[in-house]
Amino acid sequence: MAYVVDLRSDTVTKPTQAMKHAMVNSALGDDVYREDPTVNALESKLAALLGKQAALFVPSGTMANLIATMVHCNKRGSEAIVGNLSHIYKYEVGGAAHVAGVLLSTVANKPDGTFDLEELERRIRGDNIHEPITSMVAVENTHNVCGGKALPLKFLDDLGVVCKKYSLPLHMDGARLFNASEYLQVPARRVVRDCDSVSVCFSKGLSAPVGSALVGSCHFIEQARRVRKMLGGGMRQAGVLAGAALVALQEVVPQLALDHKRANILARTIEGMFLKSFSVDVENQHTNIVLVTISKDSSLTAEQVLQRLEQVCLAETQGDCKTTNDEGVIVKATEFDPKTIRFTLHREITDEDLWLAIMKITYVFKELHAAEK
Ligand SMILES: Cc1ncc(COP(=O)(O)O)c(C=O)c1O
Incomplete structure (x- = not known):
């Protein structure tokens, strides 16, 4: 599970x-x-x-x-x-x-x-x-x-x-x-x-x-x-x-600011990875939606990235990419077009969920980026 x-x-x-x-x-x-x-x-x-x-x-x-x-x-x-x-x-x-x-x-x-x-x-x-x-x-x-x-x-x-x-x-x-x-x-x-x-x-x-x-x-x-x-x-x-x-x-309505704050943290984390394959326009990050653009030079597609985010491999659970109950983490997101992924924050995403999502996204983005080199 x-x-x-x-x-x-x-x-x-x-x-x-x-x-x-x-x-x-x-x-x-x-x-x-x-x-x-x-x-x-x-x-x-x-x-x-x-x-x-x-x-x-x-x-x-x-x-x-x-x-x-x-x-x-x-x-x-x-x-x-x-x-x-x-x-x-x-x-x-x-x-x-x-x-x-x-x-x-x-x-x-x-x-x-x-x-x-x-x-x-x-x-x-x-x-x-x-x-x-x-x-x-x-x-x-x-x-x-x-x-x-x-x-x-x-x-x-x-x-x-x-x-x-x-x-x-x-x-x-x-x-x-x-x-x-x-x-x-x-x-x-x-x-x-x-x-x-x-x-x-x-x-x-x-x-x-x-x-x-x-x-x-x-x-x-x-x-x-x-x-x-x-x-x-x-x-x-x-x-x-x-x-x-x-x-x-x-x-x-009064809680929407929290979704925006969490979206901002996610966007800044992705930007802070400095991976050429994935970019986020942090300066223009307004609300609860984070768009990640896959570089034109990369052969990766949004579909491949989403598929990988929905898989759990043994290596990641042997490291830190897991819950306190040792469960692997799946992140679900949406493909907007072949080079754009949308992550949407909402009321049911707690700080802990955000942290788990960040761990998983970081793991997967780094892995895919390294495989391209
Ligand atoms: C901007 C925008 N307008 C309208 C709609 C349509 O809403 P509904 O799914 O309730 O038909 C959506 C749904 O996601 C939306 O994002």
Whole structure:
């Protein structure tokens, strides 16, 4: 048996004791009739927290983004402009095209998760009979593929000005919005100030078992409510889930800084190994996601490294790379592309887990690097 440190994603987090208690004890009603007091409490609390008029509890982040796209792009022949590395574009199964009939046009994401605003302006279409109708711009904050980067407030402010100039709704995929707010050291309402809609996930680093929410004006949320029903996302006694999400806001948001600190320690340790094959951009390490880049000159692939991290060999357990119970250590991580590995820190990773993960990663990286020479 080996001890597993699971750094694949913050979505692997399970509900806390307080969440389980809330799931059993929260007051319930039929949320499609708007009679679930726990869902209503969650929606009011989140709307107030983000400085918007209303919120809507939905089953997933993917559905939240799709609903926002369908509300903002409600004319046939609409397009939404998104980053080419955004979750909406890369990982939501093409729902905008398939379900909403919306064309996703991309602008190139920079390594910090932003994009060029002049390029955006060039891409916004005017009133031309040959072209689709630009109806939404979306950003992702923190930006997952860019390594959990919090978008700079200056960028968001400037983007807000551009969107207003063209009367374009601005949507934020804020699956990890509270990580951005923690990193920037400003309240979440400041981060989303210029956004017309925001999606927030409770089931990632916030550790709730299920659930996301959309936030915006009363008018936007009323339309979103209809679209949610159409997509089959109208849940009945959803207070069972909203109760856990309320606890997530109260109990887990204040702890996100710990995940960021641990991610920083991991990033600095990898950088401190000075191995040419593996690099981390420590200066731009913002939140709970650590990206490791495998050098182009190396023949190693992310898949090979991940496979090795999931194996335990006799030599490592004969040395120090083991738990106090003499168990070998397995580290699980995610391949972003053939040369990029993602480690994600989250509430279930303790200081001891981090230490074991660091031992294993150090052992494996040094071994693979030595074998290449
Ligand atoms: C940035 C981002 N947006 C949206 C989603 C979608 O969330 P869900 O898995 O709840 O559909 C994810 C999921 O990992 C994500 O990382």
